Amino acid sequence: MEYFKRRxxxxxxxxxxxxxxxNYFLIDILFRYIDYQLNPVVLLSICLFLALVNIISITVEMNASHKITRIFMEISELWKWASLMFLFELILLYVLGLFIKIPRELVLILYSLVIVLGVYGYYNAHHIKVKYHNLPILKEDNNESIAILHISDVHFGSIRRESILVNLKNKINQVYLDLKQGGMEHIVVIISGDLVDGSSPVDIKDLEPLKDIKPKVIFTPGNHDHYQDINGLLNDLEELGVIVLNDDSLDMKDLGLNIIGLNFKYEDMESKWEEYHFNLPVNKSETNILIFHLPVFYEYFKKLGVDLQLSGHTHGGQFYPANLWVRAVYHKLKGLYAFSRDGVSDRFYLSVSTGLGTMGPPIRIGTDSEIVVLTLNNKDFKK
Structure with a gap:
């Protein structure tokens, strides 16, 4: 909660x-490049409006979510993204202006490009894509295949609310039916953190679409899940039939799976994080799946006996050029990573989901809102 207050x-x-x-300087310069001088009162009014929209929406949504303040917050976040793009364009225009006289038409084209990218990014952020991978990590005596639907970073909150869980439920159930028709018997959904955004309170009625998901759902908290009422969230999820693994494990002996959920919150960084002292209940005779929100410590977890780590958090960078900064922090940015040594597979995989929802602006450029289907089998397994 202290971290949330600082945030x-x-x-x-x-x-x-x-x-x-x-905004005052940015908007003023934007108009100057098209040879238009904004009235100072109008400029101040625009900046004041954007400032009020930001502070009012954030403050009100902390205590209770309302349709109007949700609209305000979405407007504020979309403008923050657009203003960043405009800033990059202004830098480009300044550099070009050192060498050539920039025609007004070129400036307008560049400004329009931000709008076009914004429309595309908004559309892309609201459409779920399904990606498939085969992982030969089941133990030798398990002749069946198991499908893990890996989901992360739903970020249910002020900007992405009712529709995101309904769309998630519908998409999962469609994938479930498709897999069943294809002969897949065992299907499990795993959410690797940040189910909620923490920007507004969430109660059990908000989460009800989760109870209509056909496969079994397993959830382990990420950092955003802790920002408001984590205990209330976990209780509500369990009441809806979701299996919560909060520094706990689930031994699915009938499937030969041992699923471990390692909770993550930033307050842990000064204790177990830096020392890497994790007590994982690994079962060597089964396939061990670790749910851990951040794509870090994978080499350490591999040594402990984990076969598959499910992570998220990065959003894949969500949009350019934010991905460059995120990649500098998290080297495993997005996708499925296979590990090997001297050309021989370690039979360890790291799945880093780009997430389902969005953080901040509901924009995705260069990344997808995704469900990752991991088909586990024992093809070519050798002890």
Whole structure:
């Protein structure tokens, strides 16, 4: 909760003051490049409106979610994304202006490009794609295949609310039926953290679409799940039939799977994180799947006997050029990673989902809103 309060302080009051000043200069320069001088009163009014939209929506949504403030927050986040793109364009225009006289038409084309990218990114963020991979990690005596539907970072909250869980439920159930028709008997859904965004309170009625998901659903918390009422969230999920693994494990002996859920919150970084002292209930005779929100410590977990790590958190960078910064922090940015040594497979995999929802602006450019279907089998297994 302390981290959440600090986050509010930065994004709320401090962030609003910064945005007011930033927007004042940005908008003024944007109009100057098309040879138009905004009236100072109009400019101040625009910046004040954007500042109020930001602080009001964030503050109200902390306590209760309302349709109007959700619209305000979406407007604010979309503008933050657009203003960043405009800033990059202004830098480009400044550099070009050192060498050539820039025609007004070119400036308008560049400005229009931001709108086009925004429409595409918004559309892309709201459409779920399904990606399939085969993983030969089941033990030798298991002759059946198992499908794991890996989902992460739903970010149910102020911006992505009712529709995102309904769309998730419908998509999962469709994939489930398709897999069943294809002969797949065992299907499990695993959500590797950040089911909720933490930007607004969530109650059991908000999460009801989860109870209509046909396969068994397993969930382990990520950092955003802790921002408000984590205990209430976990209780509601269990009441809806979701299996919560919060520093716990589930031994599915009938499938030969041992699923371990390692909870993550930033407060842990100064204790078990830095020392890498994780107590994992690994079962050597079964296939061990670790749910851990961050795509880190995979080499360490591999040594402990984990066969598959399911992570998220990165959103794949969500949009350019944010992906460059995220990749610098998390080297395993998105996708499925297979590990080998001297050309020989270690039979360990790391699945880093780009997520289903979005963080901040509901924009995806260069990444997808995805469900990852991992088909586990024992093809070519050798002890």
């Amino acid at each position: 509010y302080l930065i994004n709320g009051p401090i962030g609003t003051v910064f945005l007011f000043i930033y």
